[in-house]
Amino acid sequence: MDLDAYVLAHHAEWERLEALTKKRRLDGRESDELVEKYQRVATHLSVIRTATPDATVITYLSLLLSRARNRAGRARGSTWHGVRTFALERFPAALYRLRWWWLGTMAANVVVTAVMMWWLLDHPNVEQTLLSPRDVDQLVNHDVSGYYSQYAATHFAAEVWTNNVWVTALCLALGVLGLPVIYLLFQNIANLAVIGSIMIRHGHGAQFWGLILPHGMLELTAVFVAGGVGLRLFWSWVEPGDLTRAQSFALEGRTAGTVALGLVGVLAVSGLIEAFVTPSPLPTWGRIAIGVLAEATFLAYVFVLGRQAFLRGHTGDIDPALLGDRVVAQA
Template identity: 65%
Template sequence: MDLDAYVVANAHEWARLEQLVRAGRLTGPQGDELVDRYQQVATHLSVIRTAAPDAEVVAYLSSLLGRARIKMLGARVLSWRAAGRFFTQQFPAALYRLRWWWLGTTTGSVVFTGVMMWWLVEHPQVEQSLLSPQEVDALVNHDFESYYSSSPAQDFASQVWINNAWVSALCIALGILGAPVFFLLWTNLSNLAVVGSIMTRHDRGDLFWGLILPHGLLELTAVFVAAGVGLRLFWSWVEPGGVSRAAALARAGRTAITCVLGLVAVLFVSGMIEGFVTPSPLPTWARVGIGILAELAFFAYVFVLGRQAAAAGHTGDISADLLEDRVATQS
């Protein structure tokens, strides 16, 4: 290959990528162009390394691609096309491919909570060791119900969204260690079981479920998904499956990041329900119905759209265009 002719033929592509990298904040179309130019230049680098490995040209293109990748991570946020791909392909595919991890976590958590709640109802002396009679009376007759209207709806929704997103992020971030995931689940589920058993034993079970179910179905499902993804992250380095532990962990970690970003949106929906629907004057059946519809919509999203995305080859990993230069710079 005539390297000089190749450089002349493609120099305008490199110059345009350089312009985009040096530009300020990019618009959506410019962000899309940045991704396209990145792929083109990565291909050029691969060709040069294979056919005419000139050290100066390779160094320049490698540096340009490195700077473009950093720029791209910010520019892609502004791309509606990238956002659409994320929510119709990457995120649902990740949820579908990891379904057995989070479905198993969900099943185990529901069984654990149910058994613990039943045991606490049958052993009222435990309640007496946890709360004083005055605290139980306040919880049953006032505190539990008033909690959901303790702040303006928009403020309350924001608070629970941030809190639940933080818990979910912790489940994934600490999942690499395994044990912290079970501790986080224990902390949240034991609190639910204790409050539920107290409300049930004092004949306020209808109030408890009427306030928990509207938002709790989707909210807890999101937490269980995060826990399952965290445990999968742990398992990726325990049993890497034919690749190095570093490669398996990196792949699982990238998919986990996809899940974190997607769950922020899921928890935003549950936060809106908790802030505006749960404390609303709607009849209980209507509030619970909204919660059930939101949960069914999530499962349809995973098992219809996610299944289709997975069948089309999407994995939930970072898009191939962001990994392209890793292949192109191999020797």
């Protein structure tokens, strides 16, 4: 390769990247351009290192990329660009790319829950082995309804959010092992099936669904998302595809981090619904309608914004500009 010709062909891009690194403020378009130019120049550096290594050019480009990487970090830290990118691109794109994993997890859990409830309703003697008649009476007439009103709404919202974040964090953290995720999900739906079947058998089915559905749809969706992403993390090293196991696991691990951060907000919404809407004096249909609206909004967020971001090339992974020259060049 003719180094002089290569430098001449790409020198304008290098100068543009250098100009962007020296600007005091970057708007959203310029920040995106900085990242794009960074990726291209990183590729140029890789080509020169491989084909015609020249110490002067390599040093110049390395320093330029270092300044660009630092500038990209400052741009994101000093503006809302990073927040906007995460909320409108990275997180929804991650959910859309991994949709079959968490939708499959959701479908499997719903089916298993329905089968367990049907079986428990068909075998009332099992209830006697799980709870005494006194415990059943306490559960049906006091515990379920009282659970949503025993604390102040703000305190209850914080407690619910903390518990749900812990469950989703476990699903994601233990995803590398696979089986613990299945165990956690089964525990979650088994409790729901047992309590639901007892409430329905004793004539409190409408009350049970009226209390569970307003917040439960979004809350359980978040748990199923965490479970599906956790299982994808496990599968990333079992079947890495065209990547090495290390590369595949790193990619899905970074994406799992994106999902974990985004689910914090999703669970905050479900916690607020559980604390303020579920125990409210609104009619049952009104409370359930709010839950349906929250769930529909989440699905639209994934399948409209997420699909658009995915088609633009976002995968849920972190910004390539933050991964370093070598990773970008390999990509």
